[in-house]
Amino acid sequence: MEARAYIAAPPAWVAGLRRNDAATLRALYEKHFPAIRQYVLQNSGTGNDAQDVFQEAVTVLWMSVKEGRMVPDADPGGFLYRVAKNKWLDVVRSAAHKHMKVVHDDRTLDRGADVDDDIEERIARLRGVYEKLDDKCRSVLDRFYFERKDLATIANEMGVEEESIRTIKYRCMMKLRAFRKAISGEDQQAR
Amino acid sequence: MSNGALDRPTFEAIEAYVLERLSADERAAFERRMATDADLRAEVELERENIRAVELGGMQRTLRSIVEEEHGQRTSPNGWTGYLKYAAMLAAVVASALWLLRPTGGERLYSEYFSPDPGLPVAMGAAADPAFADAMVSYKEGEYDEALSKWAPLLQADPMNDTLRYYLACAHLAQGATSEAVPLLEGIANEERSAFHRKARWYLFLAHVRNGDASAVGKSPLDEDSVYGERARLIKAALKP
Numbered sequence: 001m002e003a004r005a006y007i008a009a010p011p012a013w014v015a016g017l018r019r020n021d022a023a024t025l026r027a028l029y030e031k032h033f034p035a036i037r038q039y040v041l042q043n044s045g046t047g048n049d050a051q052d053v054f055q056e057a058v059t060v061l062w063m064s065v066k067e068g069r070m071v072p073d074a075d076p077g078g079f080l081y082r083v084a085k086n087k088w089l090d091v092v093r094s095a096a097h098k099h100m101k102v103v104h105d106d107r108t109l110d111r112g113a114d115v116d117d118d119i120e121e122r123i124a125r126l127r128g129v130y131e132k133l134d135d136k137c138r139s140v141l142d143r144f145y146f147e148r149k150d151l152a153t154i155a156n157e158m159g160v161e162e163e164s165i166r167t168i169k170y171r172c173m174m175k176l177r178a179f180r181k182a183i184s185g186e187d188q189q190a191r
Numbered sequence: 192m193s194n195g196a197l198d199r200p201t202f203e204a205i206e207a208y209v210l211e212r213l214s215a216d217e218r219a220a221f222e223r224r225m226a227t228d229a230d231l232r233a234e235v236e237l238e239r240e241n242i243r244a245v246e247l248g249g250m251q252r253t254l255r256s257i258v259e260e261e262h263g264q265r266t267s268p269n270g271w272t273g274y275l276k277y278a279a280m281l282a283a284v285v286a287s288a289l290w291l292l293r294p295t296g297g298e299r300l301y302s303e304y305f306s307p308d309p310g311l312p313v314a315m316g317a318a319a320d321p322a323f324a325d326a327m328v329s330y331k332e333g334e335y336d337e338a339l340s341k342w343a344p345l346l347q348a349d350p351m352n353d354t355l356r357y358y359l360a361c362a363h364l365a366q367g368a369t370s371e372a373v374p375l376l377e378g379i380a381n382e383e384r385s386a387f388h389r390k391a392r393w394y395l396f397l398a399h400v401r402n403g404d405a406s407a408v409g410k411s412p413l414d415e416d417s418v419y420g421e422r423a424r425l426i427k428a429a430l431k432p
Binding site for chain 1: 196197199202203206210237238240241242243244245246247248249250251252253254255257258261262328331332333
């Protein structure tokens with residue numbers, strides 16, 4: 001019999017995150033937020049605290065998938081719970097929250113198994129890059145790179161010519177490039 | 192990596208490569224160019240990073256809007272530090288407004304001395320009474336109406352349960368509904384064997400203060416209480432004409 005090579009398709013949630021699918025983010029929220037909220041609430045946190053750590057955990061998951069670091073068949077619920085829990089424990093242990101008590105801690109604390117050491121540093125760096133963009137640039141670049149809309153659709157939504165969108169996109173990306181080169185130059189000078 | 196300008200055709204060629212929009216032939220040709228051009232390789236990496244930064248910003252905006260849609264309230268715009276900064280600013284504004292518009296007499300003293308009971312810890316997966324625990328989660332979230340509606344039927348089934356009566360009263364107090372809390376607290380304040388006896392006396396005292404019931408305040412036996420006595424004496428002194 002002829003041998004066949006099978007390449008397993010990634011789970012739907014992995015494919016969804018790779019293409020920036022909002023429905024996938026919503027599904028992750030609906031399925032996995034309640035457990036995280038429960039954990040934060042029972043450990044001196046509030047609903048808003050739970051929302052914050054959940055968003056941080058999804059960001060780490062998203063980045064891990066985007067960079068090919070996530071095992072495709074790994075359970076996103078377990079991953080999200082562990083990351084969120086570690087983030088909340090960091091808050092509880094911080095100087096400003098010394099009075100808080102962890103009343104329940106029955107799952108294994110294993111940050112290293114899921115999250116590469118540098119991924120949070122990388123997220124912080126990329127956030128810093130995004131913050132350099134003004135609202136107009138964010139509006140165009142978000143639609144093109146995150147929502148994956150074509151230039152004609154964006155032009156139609158914003159009521160301008162397609163060529164204008166193309167030019168704005170180029171100029172905005174050149175602003176980011178100039179910013180990154182300035183940072184890179186400062187780093188080299190510092191060495 | 193070149194420090195000069197990057198022309199638009201090169202930028203768009205790199206963009207098409209990073210976004211995987213090239214045909215197989217175009218991709219192979221582009222990769223051959225990269226193999227011999229270190230500047231191009233550096234530009235590809237830089238553009239890949241910048242696109243990822245935009246995607247990250249878009250993902251976080253989308254996630255934030257999903258969470259806000261579900262909860263109808265704020266979340267942090269820039270992570271913890273952003274939230275804490277805005278929370279501190281908001282707290283300062285609210286504190287200033289409360290000071291300027293502060294009520295007088297019993298209401299003011301109630302606001303000054305009342306802090307909600309923090310609630311009981313809810314152990315995940317180990318709650319002996321999941322319905323009670325579910326309501327406690329609502330209470331701890333500040334969803335007092337929800338907590339009241341969940342606890343009320345439990346009290347009907349077990350009307351002498353002091354834990355239920357106490358936390359129903361706490362939910363009423365947190366909403367400022369002191370009149371509803373008083374009858375619940377009166378019972379527990381007289382039950383010396385209840386674990387909530389002492390706290391119930393304190394909250395009952397505060398409820399009377401807010402309701403302007405001078406007679407009940409005067410009769411309160413809290414003055415000698417080792418925990419609440421000092422505060423009770425201060426409140427009584429403040430209420431004297």
